[in-house]
Amino acid sequence: MLADKNEQRTSIEELGEFGLIKHLTKDFELNHKSTLKGIGDDAAVLDFKSKKTVVSTDLLVEGVHFDLSYMPLKHLGYKSVVVNLSDIYAMNANATQITVSLAVSNRFPLEALEEFYAGVAAACKVYGIDLIGGDTTSSTKGMLISITAIGEVDEEKLVYRSGAKENDLLVVTGDIGGAYLGLQILEREKEVFKVNPQNQPDLEPYSYLIERQLKPEARKDIVDLLEKLEVQPTAMIDISDGLSSEILHLCEQSKVGCNLYEEKIPLDPTVISASEEFKMDSTMIALSGGEDYELLFTIAQADFDKIKGNPNLTVIGHMTQQSEGAHLVARNNTKIPITAQGWNSFNAS
Amino acid sequence: MLADKNEQRTSIEELGEFGLIKHLTKDFELNHKSTLKGIGDDAAVLDFKSKKTVVSTDLLVEGVHFDLSYMPLKHLGYKSVVVNLSDIYAMNANATQITVSLAVSNRFPLEALEEFYAGVAAACKVYGIDLIGGDTTSSTKGMLISITAIGEVDEEKLVYRSGAKENDLLVVTGDIGGAYLGLQILEREKEVFKVNPQNQPDLEPYSYLIERQLKPEARKDIVDLLEKLEVQPTAMIDISDGLSSEILHLCEQSKVGCNLYEEKIPLDPTVISASEEFKMDSTMIALSGGEDYELLFTIAQADFDKIKGNPNLTVIGHMTQQSEGAHLVARNNTKIPITAQGWNSFNAS
Structure with missing residues (x-):
């Protein structure tokens, strides 16, 4: 490694x-x-x-x-x-x-x-x-x-962060949380290496997660896809700091609220298994992990049919009145306020 | 200070x-x-x-x-x-x-x-x-x-570095060498301060040089002036690394040579006096000092009348055939090849 x-x-x-x-x-x-x-x-x-x-x-x-x-x-x-x-x-x-x-x-x-x-x-x-x-x-x-x-x-x-409207659908590309777990695995192997430099780790089961961390891709294909589908997002942001932080940016700049459905968040199976291994909650990782470089955008409900069934796109929530705030609707149907837990280089250092 | x-x-x-x-x-x-x-x-x-x-x-x-x-x-x-x-x-x-x-x-x-x-x-x-x-x-x-x-x-x-022609005039704005001497003075005072923090230096005689180092200005006014004078330079570069280094860039990219006349190089009187104080040659400082952020450009000879007598502009040489190379014509009329002595952050560190 x-x-x-x-x-x-x-x-x-x-x-x-x-x-x-x-x-x-x-x-x-x-x-x-x-x-x-x-x-x-x-x-x-x-x-x-x-x-x-x-x-x-x-x-x-x-x-x-x-x-x-x-x-x-x-x-x-x-x-x-x-x-x-x-x-x-x-x-x-x-x-x-x-x-x-x-x-x-x-x-x-x-x-x-x-x-x-x-x-x-x-x-x-x-x-x-x-x-x-x-x-x-x-x-x-x-x-x-x-x-x-x-x-x-x-x-x-052009799509700004500020154009989302009440009732717009919230859509994310690909899957999220992988880059953060890739980092955890690399950090863990670094500690193992310090103790025993002869150790040859088997990282094969984690190859997707490590690749998400070491060799992320930007979603140029989505810009092309949206054009082909004739979908003009109302607001868009990339996920560099974690889903919760990006959702709050969209809400704040568009002056709307949001309901995000936990069960809809797209996770790769290896994200779920690695989360269990690290005894971390996979939803928390998706919300706060960051570095996935997927795109998060909103579309008018009228455009839903155009994106429906596309394997690259997942509807994970919808925008609400600003006064309602931004919430995660958990699997048990409780509503949890979304707070910014994004990565901060000044705290991290 | x-x-x-x-x-x-x-x-x-x-x-x-x-x-x-x-x-x-x-x-x-x-x-x-x-x-x-x-x-x-x-x-x-x-x-x-x-x-x-x-x-x-x-x-x-x-x-x-x-x-x-x-x-x-x-x-x-x-x-x-x-x-x-x-x-x-x-x-x-x-x-x-x-x-x-x-x-x-x-x-x-x-x-x-x-x-x-x-x-x-x-x-x-x-x-x-x-x-x-x-x-x-x-x-x-x-x-x-x-x-x-x-x-x-x-x-x-648009003016690139590559448009200078044989016989074009070489023009510099303002005066040069001051920023480098300002740095020498600040470095000297820093050493004095280390030895005796109570020392209150009188930097008044050096205020022009120190200002050239600490608060340089970019020559936006020259872009406006050239437009007003209806002069379109054939090549242009700013002086960040020293006159010699910038002249060589113009010569190389324009595929010409150059004669630079030592006696024409515009120096502020305080540059001359501080050079003497530091026992340095003022021409060497102008050639190699850097950080003056003046503009160096070439114009067709036909444009000479338009710039003649302008206090912001000094003709310091002319371009020659590439095969003749780039030379400083010294006060005693000897020709000295110009070499790049510009500031290099990798050597400086």
Whole structure:
């Protein structure tokens, strides 16, 4: 599980700042029509014509957001891009470009950064994104990644967090809770490894959960699917901090309440079994786990027939009057107020 | 000189991640017509209509790019924005929006971050920029700032680094070398302070140099001036790493050579006197110092009459055939090859 130490170690000091960024980005191609100029000038130049531009940015810190003892650098590069693209798709937009900035201490050899950029390149390829800029610099400690993602969208297709209406249906994509449990498993194996480095864990039963944590995907396919189904969500957000936190964002910004039905929350069977193993409640994990990067959106009831039966989409609740508040309707039919239990990097650190 | 410790200390953990960014950005107004949606959704939404979009990003690390022992946080906020805007102006574009992300360790109280954002707000006001996004998170050590600046420009006004032609004139704005000497003075006073904290230095004679280091300005006025003068530069870059390094970028990307005349380099009288005090060659400082954030551009000879006599603009050389290389023509008329001596954060650390 733990990444091999690289055999070859080229000091990044040897290349210098300009040489480094040139070296790391030399194989990236520009494919988008909207990219007029990528890396290599004072700024990149883009042309979105009549479309609107969407911009989102994220900062990821070693020891806070990721742990290199079980996160291979290539996966980290991939995931760093994906979590930013997820924000663009959550606007119902098409992600088109990213900038990637990296601060690393001198303990990272060039080969480590190449691994990271190989992951960035893989994500760019899978999602059809142009890398158009970035900065690579030294840090006094550890690794820090800053990514800005850019996308384009026709104005009439834009979806904010604020458009949900009373009686709208609440829909989630895929299944949730897996990424959090993947993290628990990796943390547990790290502790085992510390005690007995010879231990060879069998992680096969947990492969889905670990993949959800180490190599999440953003739901570009859902943006395409919604267009095909001719469904325009009334509000949308991506699930980065956990279902409860995201529901509260939708409710607050749309000025509505919500009933979320516990029995409807889509869970993978391995989420249920691992929850039992960790003696945790699977609903709590779904509500508070985070990092699933699924999309959560609301649609008018009239659109229900268009999404009915689609294996990617699950109706998990409906919006109510704001005065009713946001509640989880439990399996035993009791109503429990939803509180934000999302992940907070300031408490976590 | 050294910033007072804040009297009031509110732990940033108390607010949590969402509360923190909301608190820090609540007084920012959106003024640009191109900003449809700022902070508060998964992504900001912009509308540049028929104009092109320019994007630039920078990462600033405590202990590498700035030293909080003499850099007040408000100045740091201001400078962080300004250095990014400078890249947008270097495209001959109009800067319109920024995102500001911050990673800070728990040693920073809320009041410190408020100071930083007060500087960001001041820069946004002076330059007419909307703050449209960002991320605030904890770091395991120190402070790290990531800024992405966005601008708009009509396609025919865009200026790349690559358009300089043989015989074009090389023009620099303002004067250079001051920011580097300001840094030397601050570093010297820091050492004095370590030995004798009671010492009250008289920094008045150095106020211009210190201001160039602590509160640089980006040359938005030059973009406006060039439009007024009806001068379209053939190539342009901003001076962040030192004149020699920037000249080499223009030469390389435009495939030309350059003669730079030592006697023409604009130096402030305090740059000359402080250079003597530090027993450094003022030309070397201008060539290698960096952080002046002046603009360096080339124009066709036919445009010379339009800029002649303008106190903001100095012709310091001309472009030659690429095969002739890039040279400094010294006061004694000897030709010295220009080499990149720009600031490198990997060597500096």
